[in-house]
Amino acid sequence: MSRVPVPCHIKGAVALQVGDVRTVQGRPGVLVIDVTFPTAGPFEEITFKNYYTAFLSIRVRQVGSPNQSSTKWITCLRDYCLMPNPHNEEGAQDYVSLYKHQMLCDMDKVLELRLILRQPSPLWLNFTLEELQFFQHGPQSSSSAFTKWLSHPAPYEQPALLLQQALPDPDKVSSEVQQMWMLTEMIRASRTTARIGRFDVDGCYDLNLLSYT
Amino acid sequence: MLQEEEDLSLTIAHIVQKLKGSRLYSQLERQAWVSLQKPEIKLESLKEDIKEFFKISGWEKKLQNAVYSELTVFPLPRHPAAPPEHLKEPLVYMRKAQRPVVEQKELLNKWNEMGTDEPDLSLFRPVYAPKDFLEVLINLRNPNYENGDHLNLKTHLGLIQVPLKVKYISELKEFFIELSLNTGQLGIDDATQVPPELFENEHVRLGQKVLAEQDSAAAQQYIRQGSPTALRAELWALILNVSNQPEDLLYYEQLKSNVIQHDLLVDSLIYKDVKLTASNDDYYFVFEDYLYQVLLCFSRDTSVLGHFAYNSASPPKSYIRGKLGMEDYAVFYPPNGVIPFHGFSMYVAPLCFLYHEPSKLYQIFREMYVRFFFRLHSISSHPSGIVSLCLLFETLLQTHLPQLFYHLREIGAQPLRISFKWMVRAFSGYLATDQLLLLWDRILGYNSLEILAVLAAAVFAFRAVNLMEVTSLAAAEAVLADLSTLKVMPLLQIFLFATIT
Numbered sequence: 001m002s003r004v005p006v007p008c009h010i011k012g013a014v015a016l017q018v019g020d021v022r023t024v025q026g027r028p029g030v031l032v033i034d035v036t037f038p039t040a041g042p043f044e045e046i047t048f049k050n051y052y053t054a055f056l057s058i059r060v061r062q063v064g065s066p067n068q069s070s071t072k073w074i075t076c077l078r079d080y081c082l083m084p085n086p087h088n089e090e091g092a093q094d095y096v097s098l099y100k101h102q103m104l105c106d107m108d109k110v111l112e113l114r115l116i117l118r119q120p121s122p123l124w125l126n127f128t129l130e131e132l133q134f135f136q137h138g139p140q141s142s143s144s145a146f147t148k149w150l151s152h153p154a155p156y157e158q159p160a161l162l163l164q165q166a167l168p169d170p171d172k173v174s175s176e177v178q179q180m181w182m183l184t185e186m187i188r189a190s191r192t193t194a195r196i197g198r199f200d201v202d203g204c205y206d207l208n209l210l211s212y213t
Numbered sequence: 214m215l216q217e218e219e220d221l222s223l224t225i226a227h228i229v230q231k232l233k234g235s236r237l238y239s240q241l242e243r244q245a246w247v248s249l250q251k252p253e254i255k256l257e258s259l260k261e262d263i264k265e266f267f268k269i270s271g272w273e274k275k276l277q278n279a280v281y282s283e284l285t286v287f288p289l290p291r292h293p294a295a296p297p298e299h300l301k302e303p304l305v306y307m308r309k310a311q312r313p314v315v316e317q318k319e320l321l322n323k324w325n326e327m328g329t330d331e332p333d334l335s336l337f338r339p340v341y342a343p344k345d346f347l348e349v350l351i352n353l354r355n356p357n358y359e360n361g362d363h364l365n366l367k368t369h370l371g372l373i374q375v376p377l378k379v380k381y382i383s384e385l386k387e388f389f390i391e392l393s394l395n396t397g398q399l400g401i402d403d404a405t406q407v408p409p410e411l412f413e414n415e416h417v418r419l420g421q422k423v424l425a426e427q428d429s430a431a432a433q434q435y436i437r438q439g440s441p442t443a444l445r446a447e448l449w450a451l452i453l454n455v456s457n458q459p460e461d462l463l464y465y466e467q468l469k470s471n472v473i474q475h476d477l478l479v480d481s482l483i484y485k486d487v488k489l490t491a492s493n494d495d496y497y498f499v500f501e502d503y504l505y506q507v508l509l510c511f512s513r514d515t516s517v518l519g520h521f522a523y524n525s526a527s528p529p530k531s532y533i534r535g536k537l538g539m540e541d542y543a544v545f546y547p548p549n550g551v552i553p554f555h556g557f558s559m560y561v562a563p564l565c566f567l568y569h570e571p572s573k574l575y576q577i578f579r580e581m582y583v584r585f586f587f588r589l590h591s592i593s594s595h596p597s598g599i600v601s602l603c604l605l606f607e608t609l610l611q612t613h614l615p616q617l618f619y620h621l622r623e624i625g626a627q628p629l630r631i632s633f634k635w636m637v638r639a640f641s642g643y644l645a646t647d648q649l650l651l652l653w654d655r656i657l658g659y660n661s662l663e664i665l666a667v668l669a670a671a672v673f674a675f676r677a678v679n680l681m682e683v684t685s686l687a688a689a690e691a692v693l694a695d696l697s698t699l700k701v702m703p704l705l706q707i708f709l710f711a712t713i714t
Contacts, residue, residue, distance in 0.1 A: 047294050052357055088378040089355070089594060093303050095292035123359045123376065131294070 003135040006043050009036045013117070013128055031117040031128065040109045045135040046098045052127040054086040055079045057116040058098075063109040071111065076103040079118075086121040228283045236460055237279050244272055271427065278429040282454035285660055286523070286584060302525035304594045306355055342555040343637045346590065347372075347630070350600055353592070370622060371607030372629045377594055379605040382612065385667060386709055389659070391437040392702070394710050399439025400651040400702030413441075420444045429454055437658035439651055439702070446567040452657050453580040457573050465572035468510040475513075479547040483508045487558045496646050500565035507561050507575050508553070511582075517549035520583035525593035551587070556634075559641040560586050563649050585662055589637050597662040602636050603629055605666040610673055613712060617677050626686035631693055632669040639665060640696075648701045668701060671708035675699070 015028035031053075040063045058077040077098065083091040100107050119127040232238055245263055248254055254262040267273045292299075302308045351372045358376065369376075380388065392398065397412035407413075416438065423435050424447055432451045440448050450456070487504050491497045497504075511517070521528055528550025530543045561578050568574040588598045595601065610628055611618045621628050635643055639662070640652060655664050673680065676692055683689045 047292075049294070085378060088376050089304060090378040093305060095295040095299065097292060097294075125357050125359060127357075133294075 004138040006134040055118040497562040526591040609670040626689040671704040
């Protein structure tokens with residue numbers, strides 16, 4: 001199943017802090033990233049690259065049912081742990097994927113999404129998420145078993161009476177060609193990563209031939 | 214749940230693809246063809262009958278061993294968005310700290326000095342020594358880390374300044390549970406005063422049974438309690454999944470002919486290294502010829518390049534003159550991508566006690582290198598990498614011997630400066646050979662190098678009383694200069710399980 005990226009607009013991270021950011025000594029421990037979707041569609045997967053964020057929560061605002069007057073925010077992921085120990089580097093720069101089945105609510109008609117990042121450790125200067133992307137299922141791709149000209153054979157033509165010498169038996173030739181085609185398909189299917197194992201020198205390690213990098 | 218299943222199927226697909234290209238696959242296929250002629254294989258239940266045949270004839274065990282050895286080496290499944298460099302080393306600032314440019318420049322500087330046909334060894338200096346490497350590690354910094362002047366909760370008093378995850382002593386006790394006080398150990402319970410009926414005889418019998426079964430995973434579990442001297446060579450070969458097939462012999466002969474036909478600059482580095490280190494050692498000077506045979510072939514073996522997929526370093530490249538930057542004209546230099554540093558030959562020397570046939574010795578060394586030893590001289594955040602080992606050593610010392618640590622720091626003798634050279638060489642050349650082999654048994658058994666850091670801390674704990682009285686770095690080094698009388702296993706047991714914390 002293919003993944004299709006969903007268009008979205010990602011706003012910059014906003015730090016939540018009491019008091020003025022510039023004058024207060026300590027660093028903020030909570031950041032919020034807002035994401036808006038032009039079309040309220042479903043999505044299956046969120047991928048991002050972590051940068052020293054310890055915990056992640058996600059809240060969504062969905063299109064409400066017609067009789068509801070206002071849409072409310074629902075928490076769909078609570079305190080998902082990205083770094084097992086916020087003081088250590090483990091998990092600090094990992095690539096992460098979050099799927100629909102990990103969420104607490106439906107992700108069907110999402111208008112806006114809010115990512116709440118927390119990093120309780122005072123040791124890190126900055127923390128954020130990078131390369132944020134959203135994906136939904138693409139249409140089912142049909143497996144291309146045959147090449148086009150095999151599935152649309154040309155109409156039967158009358159053989160030209162050009163050659164007088166004996167032609168090879170067409171059935172035999174076609175079966176041989178079929179066997180060869182099957183062999184090539186088999187070899188293509190069982191591609192391996194094994195090396196041939198030969199070490200050919202042919203002079204390329206000669207001292208005078210190699211240059212400085 | 215879905216994620217784990219996906220990861221599992223990805224791992225399975227990867228291992229299948231890797232094994233399909235190996236000799237074992239074609240052998241299994243041939244065996245399956247041959248077995249069709251046997252009367253017990255019936256056409257209706259062909260699949261089950263052939264599986265049964267494999268189980269009886271021992272081929273299933275071989276396949277199990279191959280899968281197990283792939284699993285131990287296989288790195289964690291990676292995220293589809295992650296680039297291949299992320300698999301080698303996830304932390305960006307460590308990736309940037311790699312050394313190959315410096316090494317290459319040094320090597321090329323020496324190129325200028327060459328020009329004679331006969332290598333004049335006096336012109337060569339070793340590329341780098343462990344001391345230089347330690348300086349690089351000390352200067353590793355995370356740009357996102359608060360490294361202010363004031364002391365905070367995580368100030369690193371030792372030399373390593375990166376906050377990697379290392380195990381606490383409680384986690385180490387769990388990890389090394391087979392070394393605990395109430396489990397028998399070779400190295401302790403085979404001393405002359407202890408009657409062999411208590412532990413040693415049973416252990417040897419068990420070892421023979423494991424070898425008869427030819428099961429890699431069982432051998433790895435068995436060797437955590439040490440290996441009897443008579444069985445050690447075969448046990449290591451079983452764990453590393455090295456068998457002496459004719460194809461391996463042929464491969465080794467091919468490498469040997471490459472050595473004879475072609476000359477490489479790295480050969481001179483190897484000659485110099487062997488002359489400086491192994492030949493001066495009381496235990497290993499007899500193996501000088503073996504060392505040349507193994508190391509010269511090793512530097513021409515391009516299959517070693519495969520381990521760079523999970524090694525954070527990259528092999529240095531050189532370009533044909535005039536075609537700088539064009540990938541078609543790039544070669545890896547040396548062909549195996551590994552530039553030997555000062556002391557490299559000490560990785561091979563202890564193995565010479567176990568294996569007398571050059572091709573088997575070579576294969577064992579190569580397998581040990583691509584599984585363990587490469588981590589000791591490349592910069593990475595892996596728990597068995599040298600940076601983590603250094604940090605583990607310093608953390609253990611700070612936590613359990615704080616007075617000693619403070620005292621050594623005050624006199625300007627940071628403990629890591631003394632123990633670094635032990636860990637980089639995996640204690641080869643510092644311990645007595647039988648003790649060293651017992652230590653390397655545990656490295657194989659636990660598939661991790663953390664035991665080196667624990668042993669280094671244990672040595673400091675053992676000599677703590679003397680060390681508290683020294684007043685300079687030179688005196689501290691003198692106290693710790695001679696480790697050849699130490700017994701490894703009692704030290705480890707006492708430090709892990711018998712120290713009051």
